[in-house]
Amino acid sequence: MNRFIPYGRQFIDEDDIKAVVEVLKSDFITQGPKIFEFEKKLAEYCGAKYAVVFNSGTSALHAAYFAIGLSQGDEFITSPITFVSTANAGIFLGAKPVFVDVEEDTGNIKSDFIEEKITNHTKLIVPVHYAGHPCDMKKIKEIADKYSLFVVEDACHALGAKYKDSKIGSCKYSDMTVFSFHPVKHITTGEGGAVLTNKEEFYEKLLMFRTHGITKTKFENEPHGMWYYEMQFLGYNYRMTDIQAALGISQLRKLEKFIEKRRKIVQIYNKSFRNNPYFEIPIEKDYAFSAYHLYPIRLNNKYKQKKKKLFEELRKNNLGVQVHYIPVYWQPYYQKLGYKKGICPNAEDFYQREISIPLYPKMSDQDIKYVIEEIFEVFKEA
Ligand SMILES: Cc1ncc(COP(=O)(O)O)c(C=O)c1O
Known part of the structure; x- marks a missing residue:
């Protein structure tokens, strides 16, 4: 046999192709109805209140860290057995990653080692569900609560996984959960990512961060007219397209x-x-x-x-x-x-x-x- 068998690859069928072509023929190819439908279905699947989709898992991590207020001078705890972007996304905001060692068998962060790395500057813990195997979330949440820290799950490997009875993405033990839809992941949108949360405050920040820090609803100043929008903080263009979201919806069904x-x-x-x-x-x-x-x-x-x-x-x-x-x-x-x-x-x-x-x-x-x-x-x- 000569065929190369990769370590991972996408599964795209005729339904997926049809879903994408339909969007290409429609009025909206970006930030139209498919984005909101994908977000609703993703939130429902995971059992969380809100989902916000992004153009990559990396931008989704960046947005989640921003939403909890991670900034210059802060430290966050994560595992070194991860893709670089788990740590990089905090550096984007001027924060310092502090690496905690892993379990020998799962490769996940060892919860017993976390407390000794907490300082006055620690703001966040980022457990990475390596290879799709959930971290010990109950223990991690207990430590986070004891020191008033936020928890963002890097679940780029773990869509569809469960910790005890709760789906990863339900955010039962965290403030936010991040997924990636890169082609080797469980479902794909080409490139793409999402943040799930149950907290409205984070949801609103994530939506704005994805589009330059702009809002069209809650203003600081008196609106000039119907055209009015405000940029309230420095955000990015991290938007997913409707073409990708349609693929995501179709993939989610499978x-x-x-x-x-x-x-x-x-x-x-x-x-x-x-x-x-x-x-x-x-x-x-x-x-x-x-x-x-x-x-x-x-x-x-x-x-x-x-x-x-x-x-x-x-x-x-x-x-x-x-x-x-x-x-x-x-x-x-x-x-x-x-x-x-x-x-x-x-x-x-x-x-x-x-x-x-x-x-x-x-x-x-x-x-x-x-x-x-x-x-x-x-x-x-x-
Ligand atoms: C654990 C982990 N975190 C973050 C990312 C970043 O996701 P993306 O490639 O969609 O930006 C990946 C992707 O490879 C990943 O495996």
């Missing part, structure tokens, strides 16, 4: 099926890879229903040293494996800011062991079988 398929593939992988001598497989804690954005394997000691070669061999055999993630503070930009290597040993060890193997709803039985066989083949030779 989300449960996508999750089901992901979990079915995970079951097959788990059965095939359980107790193998080469690597550990992902776990699901008793409070978690994972949305399985990724299937991160963690190499055993002997194979950890051989990761570079193993990765190359897997790629040579057309497996589009990937690594999630290089600890954020190892990046040259963060090193130049003064972050030292060694500050989160579990995260560094996790990075040195981790490889994400292909997992996406469009995988055929043949693809799944091929991935399993090739992995065994490559490790046997290592």
Whole structure:
């Protein structure tokens, strides 16, 4: 077989294409009715009061951090096992990311380590539901309440996941939850993101932040006439288009099926890879229903040293494996800011062991079988 099997990819069908074409033929191609419909359906699905969609997960994070008032001189706590934008979005606002080490098994922030990193400047905790496995939200919320901190969930990997009985996105244990709709995620709008919240105050700020800080309803000054609008703070053009929102609505209808398929593939992988001598497989804690954005394997000691070669061999055999993630503070930009290597040993060890193997709803039985066989083949030779 020569076909390259990526670690993740979108699932687009004829219904999705039809939904997009309909918008292209309509009066509104941006900020029309599809945006509001997508937001309503997303909020309903997650069980939150409000959803505001953005043109990326990164802009959604930026908006959520802005809405809680994160600014110059503030610190926020997050995990280094994440995509850089979780931390970057706070730096956009002049705040300082403080990295807390992760659990060895899930790669999620270790709640027991959070309190020791809280200072007088800490304003926010950003748990990242790595690979779709929810963090221990009850504990994190208790710490946040004890120190009067905000919580924004980076759930870019976790649409469709549950913590205990509540859907990620319901914001039962947080102020806001952020999703990404990049093509490798659970549903896609090409590029896109969203913030979910139950608080009207945040909702209004998010709407304005998305469009230059402008409002057409609540004014500080006397309106000059019907045309009047006011820019009350510095916002951005972070708007999603109706073309994307139509795709999002159509994708959302299939989300449960996508999750089901992901979990079915995970079951097959788990059965095939359980107790193998080469690597550990992902776990699901008793409070978690994972949305399985990724299937991160963690190499055993002997194979950890051989990761570079193993990765190359897997790629040579057309497996589009990937690594999630290089600890954020190892990046040259963060090193130049003064972050030292060694500050989160579990995260560094996790990075040195981790490889994400292909997992996406469009995988055929043949693809799944091929991935399993090739992995065994490559490790046997290592
Ligand atoms: C954990 C995490 N946070 C944030 C983002 C940023 O999302 P986007 O790529 O939609 O800007 C991503 C996307 O890769 C992510 O995986």
